[in-house]
Amino acid sequence: MKTSIASATKRFRPGLAPTLVVLVLLPLMVGLGFWQLSRGHEKQLLVDSYAERRAAEPVSSERLNDMADPAFRRVHLRGQFDAKHGVLLDNRMRDGKAGVELLQPFHDQASGLWLLLNRGWLPWPDRRTPPAFTTPEQSVNLDAWVYVAPGETFQLHADPMSAQWPRLLTALHPAALWAELGRSGFAYELRAEAGPGTYETNWPVVAMGPEKHLGYAVQWFAMSLALLALYLYLGWHNAKEKHHGSGHESTQHV
Template sequence: MRPSHSRFKWQFDWKSLLVIVLILPILLSLGFWQLRRADEKAALLANFEQRRNFAPVAITGLAEYPNYLPVFALGEFDAQRYWLLDNRISHGRFGYEIMAVFTLVDGRELLVNRGWVAGDASRQILPAVVVPSGTVQIIGELYRNTEKAFSLGAEPVAAAWPRRQQWLDLDDLGGEFPDLLPTTLQLAADSVGAFEIERMVVNVTPAKHTGYAVQWFAMAIALGIIFIFRNSNLGEWLKRSKSNESNE
């Protein structure tokens, strides 16, 4: 008969059992969350690639406003009302992203992302923003960010224009701009009114999200292996088996 000490046995340690019960579900959920994010980013890129080849259509004729749809709009920029979105870095340079109010020929208003402008590093002087005058036609693509910006609290809104803010949420503008369309227009680089345009469809690629998922799953596997060794005689059993093989 084979000695009992040569058999695999469980010897549960409640501390390590508690650790794996608490930590393993978190690691697995983070891994699956990253996989879902990878699928979402892949769908965004697919929509972008599909719609970027469409011919621009008049925004005034739209009933829906899908992201990345090329459009053109006829109207006037508001020379006074625009936002400077703070702390926007481009190629290592400090600056602002300019969000402008554009009044369409039918009277409705559209929020337009005019791109990036350099700012004063001391933050004492706001950049001079040139606003096209008169009726102009602008082109670009629709985009509305559905992710809420991280905030430690509500940002105070200044009454004077232009306004310097950290972020801008369309949902918060309905009271002040009742005729505002529920989307924004990202100007094309060759459009009237465009500043420095650097379009980024996704900030993290699907491949990176998949890589992050692999890391979380690898950590879960490592935790499981440590748990098995801590709660069984597997280590001794493997050593004994190897020793027996070398003696034969």
């Protein structure tokens, strides 16, 4: 047994440095592959939940605060937009075009709730000119759904209170807006469906779909196999070179 192990060791000599590299990188890459699979599964559950809830009839706005899990629930609204205060979410791409999403406070008449309503996407091809939009002055009837981000979003802090409206930001929690305006509002953003006062409302469920996570997982596993194959090849190649070198030296010595 010891002889066979010693013989196998002689046939496999990868070297110390490659061995240390593989011991560090291989578990890391395999772990990242399984992490991507897990994220893909989470996103698939999110997409399935979204599809199920989007197929349901919209509920009344009075039920919003009583829902333990309001994510992606459809809601029927009737009320007015606050035209004085709005936020433009920057760096929103649609079909390769740069644009913004327009968010404005909305006062729902049935529930008395203040809601942060996303009216949709607007193109912004020329950044030297502010995005153009109008706000309905009369009450409107709208259907919307509650958007709950799947994870914490990096965001820049809002400008000081003296800054002009509308604000140009990269992200915003509704609580930050309600705190600045001194209002008690709903804790999540609502995304409007097509209706009066809306712009482009073809919303993606998640920024990165489950199929992309699967693709990344395949890439990590492929790189893991490539690293392992390179390590094995290097070990056998080095052992072969050492064996040939030893044989050559023995011949010269004789």
